[in-house]
Amino acid sequence: MHVLIVEDDPAILRLIEGTLRQAGHHVSVAMDGHVAEQLFLSNPADAAVIDIMLPGMDGRQLCHRLKELVDIPVILLTALGEWEDKRSGFEHGADDYMTKPFIPEELLFRLQAVAKRYEKVAASLIKAGPLTLNLREYRLTFNQETIHLPKREFELLYQLAAFPGRVFSRDELIENVWGLEFDGDDRTIDVHIKRLRSRLPDETVMIRTVRGIGYTLEVRP
Incomplete structure (x- = not known):
């Protein structure tokens, strides 16, 4: 995992960097909010650990700006322990919050735990246009x-959308959506495809028939 660390205290920065590198993570570092934003734009990270009190740009603002670019896990660090400060951090999109001084191993554990939650959500989300x-x-x-959408229609569309441009045969779609025990007619696929086409809002995303083979989902610009 590539982690962006933004911390203006050199000792704390080295501590976090060493802990994450030792755990096998790739690390980018910055000591200024604006520098961190430019670094992220040129080399996006998978997660970020950000101190709140930063020169150039407040850590909460930086968190918000990064989240607008890409929704990545962000842990905020601060010497502030008041609930109002924590609430402000969460309102700016932070996923977790640690107050200094902290145990580096706990930071690593929390970062990995938040990243796993993101992976699970990402695995269940598909975008097609x-x-x-x-x-x-x-x-x-x-x-x-x-x-x-009815359950089967959703699962059928999900299968097609997971691999846009790939042509699926009727047998593949039946096996992946209905299962190997399905004993109905393969024309069931045609019926569901027809219904799906009627529900799709416009032609930017459409299900195309590939004669003699099956169906594919096309995403148009």
């Missing part, structure tokens, strides 16, 4: 508007 499919909640959204 303006469509977002959330497998955990069986929710399809188009430009933030929810489109309600």
